Amino acid sequence: MNTNWKKVFDIIQKPERLIIGLMSGTSMDGLDIALCAVRGSGTATSVRLLEFKTADYNHEFKAEIKSIFSRHDADLQMVCLMNEKVALVHAEMILDAVSSWGLKSEDIDVIASHGQTIYHAPRSLHGLAKYPNATLQIGDGDHIAVKTGIITIADFRQKHIAAGGEGAPLAVYGDYLLFSKKGEDRVMLNIGGIANFTYLPGDNDATKVFSTDVGPGNTLMDQFVQKHYVGVYFDKDSSIASAGKVNQSLLEELMQSEFLEADFPKTTGPELFNMRYLEQAQDKTGTLHISKADVMATLNSFSANVIINAIEKCFGKGTAPSIYISGGGMHNPLLLKQLKTGLKNAEFHSTQILEVNPDAKEAVLFAVLANETLVGEKTDFGNRKGIPSVCMGKVCLPE
Structure with a gap:
């Protein structure tokens, strides 16, 4: 041999x-x-x-x-x-x-x-x-x-x-094998450059397992910071976004992507959600000259809304899934605050509670x-x- x-x-x-x-x-x-x-x-x-x-x-x-x-x-x-x-x-x-x-x-x-x-x-x-x-x-x-x-x-x-x-x-393959639990409906939410989640049904039926990208997580925020702040690669502790104010007209325009309305499962990447996508939305809404902090606050809300809408689309408003978070986005306190506010009935955990470092x-x-x-x-x-x-x-x- x-x-x-x-x-x-x-x-x-x-x-x-x-x-x-x-x-x-x-x-x-x-x-x-x-x-x-x-x-x-x-x-x-x-x-x-x-x-x-x-x-x-x-x-x-x-x-x-x-x-x-x-x-x-x-x-x-x-x-x-x-x-x-x-x-x-x-x-x-x-x-x-x-x-x-x-x-x-x-x-x-x-x-x-x-x-x-x-x-x-x-x-x-x-x-x-x-x-x-x-x-x-x-x-x-x-x-x-x-x-x-x-x-x-x-x-x-x-x-x-x-x-x-x-x-x-x-992620669906490993999520199902490692994290399914009888009697608990779980959402394994990963907020990387792109946000995605896996649904793990409490009856452990693999034919009901569900995984999808939902839209931008960190990618637009990271790209914006790297373009406008020399030597800075991400908004640490969401300090920039927290100093800004959400621009509602820009936020509404960012939410108009056909991808966000498409059925699950679906995948995407920075090929769609990039600086050109942001600049087109700003041009259309006349917001090219708002402050960098306001842009970051708006992008933070954009990522939060995308995730909230996707989870509500799957499970309905007012549902209470157990959400286990991993990825770089979990270190963004403003993003987490918005998720918890938007999904009031959900229970949020780090995957650390499942004995896996979320990073x-x-x-x-x-x-x-x-x-x-x-x-x-x-x-x-x-x-x-x-x-x-x-x-x-x-x-x-x-x-």
């Missing part, structure tokens, strides 16, 4: 696997690295988060990614070069993290790499009838495997698209997806749009 595949076979036989989950989102702050001890599979999966860190991207690396991120005119040579460079930078970050935890590469069974999304193009966004759903994440898995010496499972989103999905959101949740979920690739069977979510019943990820061998 090929020695690489023998190693894979040996890992599959283990009662517990050490898997490093990686996540780098559209905010491009850095690489989330989660060391997970994973047992079982399917609904019998259990995960212990052993270590977690975010390896920050330096300014030059961020600029290189942004030069090809969500752009129709991206330089094809730069896309090729960054596919390799992102992988090599991630590999170095992994090796540094492993060393800092007092471990060696041979102690780790598998790396689960999400990669860096540079373009998301579901049909609902590109509108080209002759072309399928598509998405592209760079950071080649083979480079990570060779550089670290660790088997790497990568490129998860392509199988989702091949099986009829839009390549996002993938690490997305990386942990990719570790779970990799575990399913190795030892799981596909979960039957029924014959429904957007949630194909598949295992995902390509196996990249280090030798």
Whole structure:
């Protein structure tokens, strides 16, 4: 037997696997690295988060990614070069993290790499009838495997698209396996660049599980701050937005996107919700010259309204789901205040109460997806749009 595949076979036989989950989102702050001890599979999966860190991207690396991120005119040579460079930078970050935890590469069974999304193009966004759903994440898995010496499972989103999905959101798979609870209807709300949530029914029926993007989370606020405040990448503690006043005419115009009215499930990204989207809304409402703080206050309310409306659309006004929050948006106090005001009957929790660091949740979920690739069977979510019943990820061998 090929020695690489023998190693894979040996890992599959283990009662517990050490898997490093990686996540780098559209905010491009850095690489989330989660060391997970994973047992079982399917609904019998259990995960212990052993270590977690975010390896920050330096300014030059961020600029290189942004030069090809969500752009129709991206330089094809730069896309090729960054596919390799992102992988090599991630590999170095992994090796540094492993060393800092007092471990060696041979102690780790598998790396689960999400990669860096540079373009998301579901049909609902590109509108080209002759072309399928598509998405592209760079950071080649083979480079990570060779550089670290660790088997790497990568490129998860392509199988989702091949099986009829839009390549996002993938959180539904891990959310269902880890966080479903008999007798409690749960909403797993992740506020990253784009806000998305998974509905987990209290009867644990997988055919009722529901996951969707809802619209902008942090992306517009982050883009605005980065454009107008030198050396600032996000509105820490919502200090800028809190100093401003919501402009109602601008807010109403921002809410006019057809995407926000589309049925669930759906996906989106900065390809739609970007500075051009904001500037068009400001131009239409004559608000191009309002203060930066007022724009930020309005964008904060925009994200809050998008989330509130989506949850009410699914569950009705006055319902009381248990909402478990993760992602960078949970550190935005003004956004959280607006969510709690708008969803008065809901109970809000951090995923920390479920023993998963909310900043690490997305990386942990990719570790779970990799575990399913190795030892799981596909979960039957029924014959429904957007949630194909598949295992995902390509196996990249280090030798």
